[in-house]
Amino acid sequence: xxxxxxxxxxxxxxxxxxxxxxxxxxxxxxxxxxxxxxxxxxxxxxxxxxxxxxxxxxxxxxxxxxxxxxxxxxxxxxxxxxxxxxxxxxxxxxxxxxxxxxxxxxxxxxxxxxxxxxxxxxxxxxxxxxxxxxxxxxxxxxxxxxxxxxxxxxxxxxxxxxxxxxxxxxxxxxxxxxxxxxxxxxxxxxxxxxxxxxxxxxxxxxxxxxxxxxxxxxxxxxxxxxxxxxxxxxxxxxxxxxxxxxxxxxxxxxxxxxxxxxxxx
Amino acid sequence: xxxxxxxxxxxxxxxxxxxxxxxxxxxxxxxxxxxxxxxxxxxxxxxxxxxxxxxxxxxxxxxxxxxxxxxxxxxxxxxxxxxxxxxxxxxxxxxxxxxxxxxxxxxxxxxxxxxxxxxxxxxxxxxxxxxxxxxxxxxxxxxxxxxxxxxxxxxxxxxxxxxxxxxxxxxxxxxxxxxxxxxxxxxxxxxxxxxxxxxxxxxxxxxxxxxxxxxxxxxxxxxxxxxxxxxxxxxxxxxxxxxxxxxxxxxxxxxxxxxxxxxxxxxxxxxxxx
Numbered sequence: 001x002x003x004x005x006x007x008x009x010x011x012x013x014x015x016x017x018x019x020x021x022x023x024x025x026x027x028x029x030x031x032x033x034x035x036x037x038x039x040x041x042x043x044x045x046x047x048x049x050x051x052x053x054x055x056x057x058x059x060x061x062x063x064x065x066x067x068x069x070x071x072x073x074x075x076x077x078x079x080x081x082x083x084x085x086x087x088x089x090x091x092x093x094x095x096x097x098x099x100x101x102x103x104x105x106x107x108x109x110x111x112x113x114x115x116x117x118x119x120x121x122x123x124x125x126x127x128x129x130x131x132x133x134x135x136x137x138x139x140x141x142x143x144x145x146x147x148x149x150x151x152x153x154x155x156x157x158x159x160x161x162x163x164x165x166x167x168x169x170x171x172x173x174x175x176x177x178x179x180x181x182x183x184x185x186x187x188x189x190x191x192x193x194x195x196x197x198x199x200x201x202x203x204x205x206x207x208x209x210x211x212x213x214x215x216x217x218x219x220x221x222x223x224x225x226x227x228x229x230x231x232x233x234x235x236x237x238x239x240x241x242x243x244x245x246x247x248x249x250x251x252x253x254x255x256x257x258x259x260x261x262x263x264x265x
Numbered sequence: 266x267x268x269x270x271x272x273x274x275x276x277x278x279x280x281x282x283x284x285x286x287x288x289x290x291x292x293x294x295x296x297x298x299x300x301x302x303x304x305x306x307x308x309x310x311x312x313x314x315x316x317x318x319x320x321x322x323x324x325x326x327x328x329x330x331x332x333x334x335x336x337x338x339x340x341x342x343x344x345x346x347x348x349x350x351x352x353x354x355x356x357x358x359x360x361x362x363x364x365x366x367x368x369x370x371x372x373x374x375x376x377x378x379x380x381x382x383x384x385x386x387x388x389x390x391x392x393x394x395x396x397x398x399x400x401x402x403x404x405x406x407x408x409x410x411x412x413x414x415x416x417x418x419x420x421x422x423x424x425x426x427x428x429x430x431x432x433x434x435x436x437x438x439x440x441x442x443x444x445x446x447x448x449x450x451x452x453x454x455x456x457x458x459x460x461x462x463x464x465x466x467x468x469x470x471x472x473x474x475x476x477x478x479x480x481x482x483x484x485x486x487x488x489x490x491x492x493x494x495x496x497x498x499x500x501x502x503x504x505x506x507x508x509x510x511x512x513x514x515x516x517x518x519x520x521x522x523x524x525x526x527x528x529x530x531x532x533x534x535x536x537x538x539x
Contacts, residue, residue: 120521127524180503187499193487200486200499201525204479204506208521211507215514231517234464235410242416245511249423250430251503 080195081141082263083186084132086148087199089262090179091129093147097155097175098122101168113228114165114216121172121209128202135198141264148262151178166220173213178255180206185256203251211245218244372440372539376489380434382534383485383498384443386478387428389454392446393474394421396458397467406464413464413515420471420508424478427501434494447539448532465516472512473530479505480531502526 101107102118133143147155151174158171183203187196218240219228227237373381394417401409401417432442448454454470461467482502486495510520 120519124521124524131525184499184503187486188492188496196495196499197483197487200483200502201527203499204483204503204526205521205523207503207507208510211510212514212520215511230514230519232514234412234515235408237410237412239411239415242412242414242511243419246416246419246423246504246507248504248507249426250497250500253500 076139076195077191079259080190080192081136081139083190083199083259084136084139084195085141085144085264086257086259086262087179087183087186087202088129088132088136088144089146089148090151090175090182090257091125091132092145093151093155094125094172094175094179095122095129096147097171098125100159101162101172104162104168106163106165107168110165111225111228113230114169116230117212117216118168124205124209128205131198131202135195144262144264146262148257150257150261151175165225166217169213169217169220173210173217176206176210176213178257179203180210180251181253181256184251185253186259189259207251214247215241215245373435373537376491376494377435377438377440378534378537379485379489380431380494381440381443381447381539382481382532382537383501384428384431384435385446385448385537386474386481386532387424387431388443389446389448389451390424390471390474390478391421391428393454393458393467393471394418394424396455397461397471400458400461400467405462406467407462409464413468416508416511416515417471420475423504423508427504430497434497443539448536449538450536468512468515472509472516475505475509475512476530477532479503479509479526480528483526484528484531 098118098121102115102122107115107118133145137143154174155171158167162168162171180203183199183206186199187203190196190199216228218238219225222238222240224236224238227233227241397406397417398414398421400406401414432444436442454474457470458467461470479502482498482505485498486502489495489498506526513520513522
């Protein structure tokens with residue numbers, strides 16, 4: 001896009017507003033992680049705590065049902081830890097790829113909105129990696145600091161052939177999609193409500209990254225890169241820009257990574 | 266989308282529309298059967314967990330309230346209790362002009378109340394997008410950009426598919442399908458749509474509905490007990506979030522504002538008027 005289309009002050013304001021909005025979401029997630037920590041650290045203590053917290057309803061519920069519920073809440077299996085580590089590995093790879101992309105001359109000196117998106121998305125993936133690793137370590141596992149091996153190989157093979165913003169966007173779409181699919185599937189695999197909440201709060205964000213990148217990809221392909229701006233000239237957007245970013249009625253999971261893929265060996 | 270002298274015209278050719286539709290159907294083909302299977306599973310799970318005559322004794326329903334150990338969630342979902350009095354109480358908070366097809370209180374309890382809420386939200390979104398198309402056709406929104414027109418049509422179709430899946434769950438569980446919008450905030454939504462005079466106005470409103478839907482599904486993932494219900498909610502939340510991303514972009518806002526999807530805009534099941 002042409003550099004003169006960028007209103008950097010507006011971009012900064014929007015970024016600031018975005019960060020304000022984030023703070024609430026981060027706080028909520030941290031609270032969830034805090035809950036998860038408490039539950040995972042000491043199941044017995046957690047059982048007592050929930051028993052007390054649920055005191056007003058406990059009388060109306062069978063003790064067996066309540067205890068069953070508490071066990072389900074507190075349970076953290078080896079599978080959970082592997083799922084968290086694999087998620088962290090996907091995030092680590094995404095961070096690495098976006099950082100590499102940010103340094104490429106045609107990104108660094110190119111469309112400012114794409115560069116800003118890459119910067120912001122990098123920080124979001126960092127936050128996800130921290131959240132997944134925090135949950136993994138709190139559950140007694142190790143944090144994953146390495147990249148997902150399967151997709152690291154894909155990136156290694158692809159990086160040398162990347163010469164345009166469209167190439168970067170294509171690779172990023174692949175990574176965002178596998179992240180979104182993996183976490184969507186993980187929601188139904190993990191054993192506690194806290195972990196379901198964690199995975200379910202991250203998957204939609206990766207899906208939003210993908211939606212944005214799909215729209216950007218279409219604009220690049222249509223030689224309308226000047227419309228990749230915030231705000232954009234909505235009236236000039238091609239019709240396809242309204243649908244290309246939302247291709248799925250239900251988010252697929254057939255390409256989800258298995259929970260073992262990025263687990264710490 | 267353009268406003269023609271004697272009415273509204275689709276801004277793309279019929280051939281383009283046919284091709285886009287075919288592509289979309291191809292894309293959906295692989296997911297819809299799985300979702301229908303999931304719906305059958307969910308219906309079976311909710312049916313086996315329900316005790317029609319005495320929900321209070323059913324541990325499955327109670328797990329819906331307690332399983333997450335969910336702080337505010339437990340309080341919020343108290344309205345979802347299998348206790349008929351609670352359900353009735355929430356239904357008296359005002360239907361806002363809604364005429365429910367399934368209007369007797371207490372028909373939807375436990376996980377099925379969340380399913381009912383999901384259908385209502387999906388129907389609300391479909392109705393909002395239909396109203397947007399009607400307003401555009403009547404020239405009430407000014408010139409509607411082509412990208413906005415295709416977004417509205419696409420998102421509306423996806424919401425309709427979501428509603429179908431959730432209604433399948435209800436009917437297979439022996440409950441009435443919900444074909445209208447039994448939500449106490451529907452009157453306000455309809456009113457706001459009626460006052461919209463620009464694409465920006467309807468986009469703002471649509472964004473609120475998409476945020477509400479995405480966050481409600483997030484909330485559902487850790488508050489329902491049925492595995493199929495959890496999985497279905499998990500596969501829809503990202504789609505609603507993607508709708509929201511496009512709407513943010515249309516509104517001149519950053520498309521991915523949150524690091525983690527929050528739940529502060531999730532719909533309270535007490536909004537249900539049935």
